[in-house]
Amino acid sequence: MPKKLLRVALAGNPNSGKTTIFNKLTGTRQKVGNWPGVTVEKKEGEIRRNGYDIKVIDLPGTYSLTPFSIEEIVARDFILEENPDVVIDIIDASNLERSLYLANQLRELDCNVIFALNMADLARSRGIHIDAETMSKLLGVPVVFTVGNKGEGLEELIQTTIDQAESSSGIPDERKVRYSKDIEAAISELKDAVNAHTDETFPYNPRWIAVKLLEDDQIVQERIRQKMGEPAESVIETAQQLRGQLMSRFDEDPEIVMTDERYGFIAGIIREAVTHTTLRRVDISRNIDLVLTNRFLGFPIFIFFIWAMFQITFTVGAYPMEWIDAGVGVLSGFVDGLLPQGLVKELLVDGVIAGVGSIIIFLPNILLLFFCISLFEDTGYMSRAAFLMDKIMHLIGLHGKSFIPMLMGFGCNVPAIMATRTLESRKDRILTIMITPFMSCSARLPVYIVLAGTFFAAKAGTVIFGLYLLGIVVAILTGRLFRSVLLRGFEAPFVMELPPYRVPMLKSLLIHMWDRSKMFLKKMGGIILVGSVVVWALSTFPRDIDYSRDYHTEIDRIQTVYAEKIQEAPPDRVAALKSERQALIRDVNKARSTEKARKSYIGRIGHLVAPVFEPVGIEWRGSVSLLTGFVAKEIVVSTMGVLYAVDADEAESEVLRDALRNSGMTPLSALSMMIFVLLYVPCLATVAVIARETGSVRWAFFNVAYTTGVAWIAAFIVYQGGLALGFGA
Ligand code: GDP
Ligand code: MG
16 A cells, blocks of 8 residues: 655644654654755654654744744744645643744645644643644634643544544634734735736635735745736735825834734633633742742853863763773774874874873863753743843843853854844844853863863862853953944844743753754764864874984883893892883883974974963973864864873873873963963864854954954963963962
């Protein structure tokens, strides 16, 4: 029997449980990609039921289909242009009023929609009783209750989806939002105008087109120009005239009036279909918020959470880190023993294993960091953080909303910068983009862990926390500067959404964490591998170095001298002599590798740029590491691994730590270097995304120059200030 195909899209507000339901429905049969042309994630999966092959698409979460943000455009376009057989709107039943706005827009769109009243458990426990039958009748749409995280109601949801696809009747216009008389009249006139110029092949619902044209929706204007050709102009012209009339009638933009009326409609439905069976419990969320967003307590608590996040990242992460470290050491030793001396072995051991190995050990830290960020998001604390930061953000002339991308920047600057798409004002966006790279991304963490761990031992967590804080402060100062010089202006205030708190589900936390950490692993195999090999090549060539001393002869001489000594010595002295010999040989070898590194290509580059970094207390090997860090900041560590641990037989990080301690680096210069790493030029990928998101290469170049300048100045102040205060040793 031939398989019947169905395409089903999941729509819904952010946090309504879409991804949870998607995962439960499709299990592991998922494909993750991007929507064409934009970097919003697209997830697809498959279900087989009753002879149907059901392809499920997880649309981006949106509160409406008014195309203000890229998510809304993506979601709407998909429904409009791809015509899924059924759209399942996942509704947060504990938060009906907000969810029904999107639900009604879906109905207006005339797609084949069904409603999943998710979070049915929460609604129940809050004493909200929803009469599904009434609701379904009022709205003309099938309604199914679900509890996404427990998988309840999902079979019924699939069955209803199939039934709906088979019956496939649209929603009659009478069942949709009824606007007030003047607006309905305008809609009707416009609808006729649309109908007059189209036939059955016209793909959109004429009433919906009329509504959108009255709302002055630019994208819809574009669409009908494409589909209708010449006559579109006259339709748009009519729409503009009607808009003008409505505007003078209501003294308000029609879209505002229509939004109000939609909420009125929703309030009506809720009155009909929802009863509160118990006295409405004092909202737990509100109680929690009394503390967490308290005027005095809120901010210290927020700082504490962030501090705790880094403590956990650092202390808990230390254990698996040791295991991986040991594993890398074993692997390195194994390959070392396996291969004959030569370039291939050096490439593998000193290039690939040392380079990638020095970074893979940070995987636990990064997983933990992302876990904490997911925890903030899934519990609903993230928006409280934005809310708390609102005041501080106002100092820069930005809203708390801009803080969410900035907070995401702790994970990775690239998605953070893309997250600025939710900001509506272009100036706000550019400003947020310009300051986000100061948020210390997870790639910088390995550098801190190595340097702070080596030089600040027990206080490492606090030092790292201080660095993150410094990043925020610099971001704020920068924002303030730019706002008053480059990007003047301030947008109207807006209401910050505070979704209810929720106990997060471990599985969904893990999925979110993993989704983000995958990128880190991809980087390991890609840019970091290549970077490590390039750094290794630059440090190992040219091969024919003109050494200042004849190291081989020196070693031979030590061997001969000690061979004699050992033979003549009394038996109880032999062991001491042997270790003396070993120490001497190690010193010679170390001197040789140091000279080799200094005379390699990378050493030459290092010495070329050294004068620039000398005033900030960073010696040539550090300078080179910073240069290579432009590719990806993790590479700073692997470069240090190659340059400092050149004589090590193993890629173990303890070796790097010892080497750093012996290299003349002091806590002060380590701090200076960490500050530099924190503030200087974002990585290649970030620069590219800045260029793309601002639409201008000039902003990207400007950002590179500005951040690097700031980094140097800050490091200079700290280093020279520290020296003056006597912290040099
Ligand atoms: P999305 O933003 O719509 O993709 O939402 P997610 O699928 O990420 O879910 C947000 C949070 O709600 C997660 O922590 C889920 O575990 C939780 N969740 C999802 N469905 C339900 C439900 O029916 N009841 C309850 N109590 N929690 C749910
Ligand atoms: Mg999701």
